[in-house]
Amino acid sequence: MESALNSSILKSGNRRRVLRAIYEHRAISKQELSSKLGMSLPTITKNLSDLMSSGFIQKSGFYESTGGRKAQIYGFVSRARVSLGIVLLKEYFEMIALDMFGDLIGSERVEKPFSRSQGFFEEMGFRINAFISDLELDKSSLLGVYISIQGLVSADGEKVLYGEAMKCTGLELSEIRKYVDYPCSFIHDTEATAVAEIWKRHDIKDAVLLSLARNFSGIFIINGSVCHGMELSGTIEHMRLFPDAQDHLCYCGNCGCIETYCSADALAKDAGETLEDFFLILRSGDKSREEIWERYLKHLAMVINNLRMVIDCEFILSGYLLKFMTSGDFKILAEYADNLCPFDICGVRLTRGAYSENVAAIGAALIQIKTFLNNLFGQA
Numbered sequence: 001m002e003s004a005l006n007s008s009i010l011k012s013g014n015r016r017r018v019l020r021a022i023y024e025h026r027a028i029s030k031q032e033l034s035s036k037l038g039m040s041l042p043t044i045t046k047n048l049s050d051l052m053s054s055g056f057i058q059k060s061g062f063y064e065s066t067g068g069r070k071a072q073i074y075g076f077v078s079r080a081r082v083s084l085g086i087v088l089l090k091e092y093f094e095m096i097a098l099d100m101f102g103d104l105i106g107s108e109r110v111e112k113p114f115s116r117s118q119g120f121f122e123e124m125g126f127r128i129n130a131f132i133s134d135l136e137l138d139k140s141s142l143l144g145v146y147i148s149i150q151g152l153v154s155a156d157g158e159k160v161l162y163g164e165a166m167k168c169t170g171l172e173l174s175e176i177r178k179y180v181d182y183p184c185s186f187i188h189d190t191e192a193t194a195v196a197e198i199w200k201r202h203d204i205k206d207a208v209l210l211s212l213a214r215n216f217s218g219i220f221i222i223n224g225s226v227c228h229g230m231e232l233s234g235t236i237e238h239m240r241l242f243p244d245a246q247d248h249l250c251y252c253g254n255c256g257c258i259e260t261y262c263s264a265d266a267l268a269k270d271a272g273e274t275l276e277d278f279f280l281i282l283r284s285g286d287k288s289r290e291e292i293w294e295r296y297l298k299h300l301a302m303v304i305n306n307l308r309m310v311i312d313c314e315f316i317l318s319g320y321l322l323k324f325m326t327s328g329d330f331k332i333l334a335e336y337a338d339n340l341c342p343f344d345i346c347g348v349r350l351t352r353g354a355y356s357e358n359v360a361a362i363g364a365a366l367i368q369i370k371t372f373l374n375n376l377f378g379q380a
């Protein structure tokens, strides 16, 4: 897969440890490496000299002198590899390019409603190729293109097993791949969202990720990793909040699913206006909007409390609605959830996710970076 990885340069455990330390510090001197890794200066010097030809590290100037000779700075080449993530939504698709640190290199939104048609995929492929070309990368540095989709995806990333939110159940990657000049894969948007949150916060252990996107979704994170389970995992949105409901028809065909009460689309439908307008008027003290928002938060509290009966852990809220939610909303939501809890032991732990917009595209790009870095550093 990767010539540099297969080269003898990175077969040494010590070199991988040096490389990892440079990556983790971004910029570091020989002396600091020696002290942090417990290796002698000559050993560090030899490893750095070997690593310089790998393309992953570079000399990045000198530290300010404190009297003696100025120390050389070694840095990790942030664009040694670049990753592309795409979020494919009903109304548009957005492309995000990230470097090896997960920092943004470029993004572009294409306002084109999704349709499962040759014309759509042809234009999508054209726009992806043009976007990558504009980044002016060495073609071999692109890790690939991960397409985040609102649906369940086969383990090999080749097929949408269930995608009724987008009306694309059964969509094959080959329908898109023929128009894209780079390796592609599908990824379930919920998983991509969770990966993005885990990347941002290394202390996440066990958690439930609830994505308050236009369509609701949720997935478990166990011991810092997304819990894949079998094929139906990460579909909390189709748990039926009100099993006897005759209305609140979900796109899955059932009535009363969480999706129909707690998605951003459901809130907008209940409000009968855009969420931008809704929150603007809500914050001015409008009583009817306050009732709608209270209803929404109470439903979300039911979801949280029900899941908490499965596993009492952190609940991370991420996605589109987050940008409208205040710390006061979080407090009220926690109170509602605690009121539903039959045990008066400790309060629910709600945390604000790191992302609101395009989180699934960011996560789709990060998955490739994470995999690449794990291979690069090995067991170092």
Ligand SMILES: [Zn+2]
Pocket (backbone or CB within 6 Å): 237, 238, 239, 250, 251, 252, 253, 254, 257, 259
């Ligand atoms: Zn449903």
